[in-house]
Amino acid sequence: MFSLFVFSPITITRALTVPVLNHSRRIFASNSKTLQMGGHQNLHLIGKRRQANFRLSNVSGYVTDVMEIHADEPTLHVLFVPGNPGVISFYTDFLESLYEIMGATASITGMPLFFYISPSRIFFSGLNLSGKIGKNWKHGKLFTLEEQIDHKIHFMEHELKNIDVPLILVGHSIGSYISIEMFRRYPEKVTYCIGLYPFLALNTKSSTQSVLREMAGSPFISVMLSSIVALLGLLPTRASRFLVKKSVGKSWSPAAVEALCTDVLKYHTVRNMLFMAMTEFKKLVEKPDWGFMREKQSKIAFLFGLDDHWGPLQMFDEISKEVPGAVLGIEREGHTHAFSCTEAGSLWVAHYVANLIKTRPST
Numbered sequence: 001m002f003s004l005f006v007f008s009p010i011t012i013t014r015a016l017t018v019p020v021l022n023h024s025r026r027i028f029a030s031n032s033k034t035l036q037m038g039g040h041q042n043l044h045l046i047g048k049r050r051q052a053n054f055r056l057s058n059v060s061g062y063v064t065d066v067m068e069i070h071a072d073e074p075t076l077h078v079l080f081v082p083g084n085p086g087v088i089s090f091y092t093d094f095l096e097s098l099y100e101i102m103g104a105t106a107s108i109t110g111m112p113l114f115f116y117i118s119p120s121r122i123f124f125s126g127l128n129l130s131g132k133i134g135k136n137w138k139h140g141k142l143f144t145l146e147e148q149i150d151h152k153i154h155f156m157e158h159e160l161k162n163i164d165v166p167l168i169l170v171g172h173s174i175g176s177y178i179s180i181e182m183f184r185r186y187p188e189k190v191t192y193c194i195g196l197y198p199f200l201a202l203n204t205k206s207s208t209q210s211v212l213r214e215m216a217g218s219p220f221i222s223v224m225l226s227s228i229v230a231l232l233g234l235l236p237t238r239a240s241r242f243l244v245k246k247s248v249g250k251s252w253s254p255a256a257v258e259a260l261c262t263d264v265l266k267y268h269t270v271r272n273m274l275f276m277a278m279t280e281f282k283k284l285v286e287k288p289d290w291g292f293m294r295e296k297q298s299k300i301a302f303l304f305g306l307d308d309h310w311g312p313l314q315m316f317d318e319i320s321k322e323v324p325g326a327v328l329g330i331e332r333e334g335h336t337h338a339f340s341c342t343e344a345g346s347l348w349v350a351h352y353v354a355n356l357i358k359t360r361p362s363t
Helices: 002-007 009-017 088-101 119-125 130-140 145-159 174-185 207-216 219-233 237-246 254-264 267-283 290-295 313-322 343-358
Strands: 053-059 062-069 076-081 106-110 167-172 190-196 300-305 327-331
Touching (some): 167 174, 174 190, 207 219, 219 267, 290 313
Parallel strands (some): 190 300
C-alpha cells in the first residue's frame, strides 16, 4: 500500500483530492423510486444547463475562487463546501445539475478551500491582485482545518449577510464537517445542513487512513510528493491529460480531468492538501458534537456510500443511534466517494440533494 502511493503521485492526489456520499427514518436510496436516478441514459434529461460563473472573492484578506449560479427569483440559497483539496471546479457538473433540478429556484455558491486559486481566472479577471494573492502563498503559508472553518464563516458574514431567503449548507467529505461547524456557530442563519459522504471522525479501522495519516504527518514525505506532483504539472497539457485518463480518470468526466490537470498538479496545492489532511486527522480523533446534532436533528441530513472509508457505515450506525431524528441515506448505485468526478455520480447526487431540500421539514 505504501509503495503504491509513493510511486504513483496521481494516486495520492486522488486519495486526498476528493476524500471524493442518513432521521432514524433510514432512507436506502436505491429502494426509493424518487431517488432512482442512476444510469447513463438519464444524463441528458436535464437538457441545456445554465453554466456556473466564477469570480474572485476577497474575504479576511485572502482571495478565493468562488463558483456562482444566480437564480432570477430565488426562494433559497445553497452554499456548498467541497472536500480536500477544495478545487470547486471538480463540482461543476454537480452544482449545475442541482440548479436545474431545483427548477432554477435556488441560487448556488460553491466556496473552495481558500488556499486554492485558479491562475487562469486571475489572468482573465483583469484585476491586479498580486499583493492579495501573495498573502495566500506568503512564505509557503499552510492552512489548517480550523482556518478553513473560520474563513467560511467570515464568507457567510460578509457576502451572504443580506440574503433574505433560507440558507442551506451542503458539504462533501471534510466539507460536511466544516458545514456542521458553520451551522453550530451560526444556527440562526442556517435553515438546513446536508453532508455528502461525510468525513466526521477518524476511522481507526481504515488501513488507508493510517497510511495517509503517517504520510501527511511527515514534512519530508509531503514535500517529496508535492514536488513530484508539481513535476507532473509541468508536462504538456496533452501529456498530463493522457496520464490522468489512463490512471485514475478512466471513468471521469472531462470537467474532472481538466480540474485535476489544471488546478491540482501544483506544489502549493498538494502541499496544502497534505497539511490540511494532517490537521484533519488530529482534530477528528474527537467525537462529533452529538449534543448539537440532536438539538438540530430535524435540520440535518447525511448521505453515505457503501464502501467509503472516509464516511464508513459504522458512522452511519452511530449517527442513527446518537441523532435519531436526522435524515440518513445510503447510496447503492455504485458511485464512489469521488461522486463529482463522473457525470452519472454528479447527476444522481444532485437529484438526491434536491429531493432532501424539497422535502425538508418546514420551519
